[in-house]
Amino acid sequence: MTLPIGFLLGLLVVVGHRELGTALPGEGTVDGLLLASFALLVPVLLVQVAYVVTLRALVLGRPVKVPPRSLLMLSRFATPLALHVLFAYGAYGDWIDRLAPTSHFLRTLLAVAPLYAIELPRLLFVGRVDALLEADLYQRGRVLPLSLLPQWRDVWPAIRLRYGWPLLALQPTLLLGVGLDALQLDRTAYVMVFTTSVGITVATILFLLVVATLLPFAFRLAFGVRRELPEPAGESLRATARAIGFPPQRVMLLPTGLRAVNAMMVGPLPVGRLLCMTDGLLEVLDLRSLSGVLAHEAGHARMGHPGILMLLAVVMPLLLIAPANLLDLEQLDAVVQAFLLITVVLLGWSVVRALARRFEHEADIASVQMLGAEPCSSALHRVAGLASASVHLPRRLLSLHPDERHRLDVMYRYERDPAFRERFDARSRTVRRLIHVAVGVAFAAAIWAWATDWRHERLLVRFHTGDFVGARAALAETAGEAVPNRWHELRERLQVQVACALELAPECRDWSTAEAALQPAAWQRGERVLIAQGPAAAYPWFALARMVMDEPSTVELAIWRYCRAADEGDAEAVAELVEIIRRLGPPTSLAEVFE
Numbered sequence: 001m002t003l004p005i006g007f008l009l010g011l012l013v014v015v016g017h018r019e020l021g022t023a024l025p026g027e028g029t030v031d032g033l034l035l036a037s038f039a040l041l042v043p044v045l046l047v048q049v050a051y052v053v054t055l056r057a058l059v060l061g062r063p064v065k066v067p068p069r070s071l072l073m074l075s076r077f078a079t080p081l082a083l084h085v086l087f088a089y090g091a092y093g094d095w096i097d098r099l100a101p102t103s104h105f106l107r108t109l110l111a112v113a114p115l116y117a118i119e120l121p122r123l124l125f126v127g128r129v130d131a132l133l134e135a136d137l138y139q140r141g142r143v144l145p146l147s148l149l150p151q152w153r154d155v156w157p158a159i160r161l162r163y164g165w166p167l168l169a170l171q172p173t174l175l176l177g178v179g180l181d182a183l184q185l186d187r188t189a190y191v192m193v194f195t196t197s198v199g200i201t202v203a204t205i206l207f208l209l210v211v212a213t214l215l216p217f218a219f220r221l222a223f224g225v226r227r228e229l230p231e232p233a234g235e236s237l238r239a240t241a242r243a244i245g246f247p248p249q250r251v252m253l254l255p256t257g258l259r260a261v262n263a264m265m266v267g268p269l270p271v272g273r274l275l276c277m278t279d280g281l282l283e284v285l286d287l288r289s290l291s292g293v294l295a296h297e298a299g300h301a302r303m304g305h306p307g308i309l310m311l312l313a314v315v316m317p318l319l320l321i322a323p324a325n326l327l328d329l330e331q332l333d334a335v336v337q338a339f340l341l342i343t344v345v346l347l348g349w350s351v352v353r354a355l356a357r358r359f360e361h362e363a364d365i366a367s368v369q370m371l372g373a374e375p376c377s378s379a380l381h382r383v384a385g386l387a388s389a390s391v392h393l394p395r396r397l398l399s400l401h402p403d404e405r406h407r408l409d410v411m412y413r414y415e416r417d418p419a420f421r422e423r424f425d426a427r428s429r430t431v432r433r434l435i436h437v438a439v440g441v442a443f444a445a446a447i448w449a450w451a452t453d454w455r456h457e458r459l460l461v462r463f464h465t466g467d468f469v470g471a472r473a474a475l476a477e478t479a480g481e482a483v484p485n486r487w488h489e490l491r492e493r494l495q496v497q498v499a500c501a502l503e504l505a506p507e508c509r510d511w512s513t514a515e516a517a518l519q520p521a522a523w524q525r526g527e528r529v530l531i532a533q534g535p536a537a538a539y540p541w542f543a544l545a546r547m548v549m550d551e552p553s554t555v556e557l558a559i560w561r562y563c564r565a566a567d568e569g570d571a572e573a574v575a576e577l578v579e580i581i582r583r584l585g586p587p588t589s590l591a592e593v594f595e
Contacts, residue, residue: 006075006122013084014087023087023091024576026555026584027091035090036085040114044118046074047126051125051128058132075122096110096111103181120163123159124159130158160224161257161259195460196450197449198322208314212267215272216273236291237251244371245302250274254278256280261281262277263293265297268306285379296367312352313348319446320442322445322446323445328486355431364411365414365424456487466512468501468509475495493540518548523556526563530559558577558580581594
């Protein structure tokens with residue numbers, strides 16, 4: 001059940017390129033895309049080489065010159081590198097925008113498609129190589145006939161398990177695209193989300209709640225979770241679940257080909273929550289120990305641990321973004337910013353790790369309260385005995401589980417020592433009170449920050465919803481006030497944009513009127529200003545035109561970006577865009593500008 005590092009790094013590269021917007025409109029060429037696409041073959045080829053090397057060692061008894069595990073490691077990190085080549089040198093981001101100019105869902109699907117094109121076949125062959133390496137026969141110099149090697153049917157359960165995480169990641173990825181497309185149907189809601197801090201925070205939290213609600217159902221599909229449990233363990237576990245108040249129909253089997261010995265509660269919210277036990281766990285534990293594991297996992301649910309961790313690790317950081325923006329940290333030196341970021345991340349990780357370990361103890365105690373200490377402690381003894389005896393320090397520091405001996409000691413002391421029991425329960429109540437205070441402070445700080453920024457954000461909302469008259473009035477109201485540094489440049493740009501918009505639509509107060517007044521008048525005015533005064537002066541007009549255009553052509557987008565680059569003083573981007581526009585062919589009305 002380990003996370004696929006190659007896939008996660010690849011996903012990070014995709015998100016980084018899409019969010020930073022490194023591709024210029026029209027930059028992509030067919031030859032460049034095809035050439036960069038060859039990089040996608042490298043991760044799979046490295047795994048294939050590892051397979052051939054391992055197979056030759058097993059069948060021919062030849063010594064291994066290139067360690068197969070090193071090749072597998074290289075293939076893992078080749079995935080993000082290949083994607084970077086595709087986006088940076090193949091201008092794949094430009095092709096995404098061309099093929100899906102208006103649909104967020106299609107853009108999201110196209111963005112992650114190369115990642116899955118690499119990882120699905122790569123993970124398929126990684127499973128086959130791992131099966132060969134597990135035999136470890138080549139080190140003994142033995143020759144093994146092909147008929148005795150692991151076949152595809154033998155390794156498919158392990159491959160299916162590896163596919164689980166990429167398939168699970170599709171749920172929030174595609175759901176985000178669908179949600180953004182739905183949001184576009186209401187202009188005011190769309191603008192509120194993308195121009196205000198309160199809008200983006202609330203929308204993100206709502207999105208996470210939807211993802212969390214659907215997570216158990218998506219997990220079942222991604223990992224092939226089954227309702228049928230092997231007997232007699234199935235009947236025993238369902239009876240135990242019924243006795244401790246957990247829905248017995250939600251106790252399910254996670255098939256792993258006996259490769260994982262684990263149990264997990266899936267779903268931070270009660271809706272659809274599952275308790276999954278792997279086939280490996282059912283194989284190695286007796287019925288009494290399995291009941292202890294079930295009580296431990298049910299204890300997590302009963303005490304609300306998944307929801308609390310989601311609240312602290314995800315929701316609270318989102319709430320604190322707006323207050324952090326008020327500090328104008330962007331004015332600080334880059335080194336200081338990096339130091340503060342690392343400090344905050346490490347502090348947050350330390351708090352989450354400490355709470356996660358505390359919650360493991362609380363789940364153990366929940367098992368003790370329901371069944372006594374013996375079932376859960378017996379399971380812990382057995383599972384710990386199967387694990388490696390040597391635990392490296394980095395792994396111990398990153399683990400969210402406390403030391404097994406400490407867990408056993410806490411369980412037995414809680415069962416036998418009333419004074420220890422009272423102290424443990426009191427500390428649990430104190431932890432809950434501190435969590436409530438921290439969440440309350442985060443909400444209060446967020447509300448204060450939202451109220452502080454709303455005076456400036458409402459200008460953006462009015463302008464981008466077509467209320468140009470209201471935007472001018474709001475600018476006049478705040479004309480004499482001190483403006484925070486982070487708003488200076490944006491406010492100056494907005495003043496120019498509002499003046500241009502009112503010149504074409506002097507009485508405009510709604511979006512439908514703005515669309516009718518600005519299209520195509522704003523683009524035509526931009527062309528005249530571009531010819532007469534240059535790209536920097538034309539940018540406000542092309543920006544207005546871009547705001548109301550449904551499906552601008554690649555050439556139109558390139559002209560808009562050309563004027564924006566000139567306005568920002570980016571000479572390198574200006575030169576690149578001039579060449580792109582010449583290659584694509586400028587409009588006849590602007591041919592003289594790009595000769």
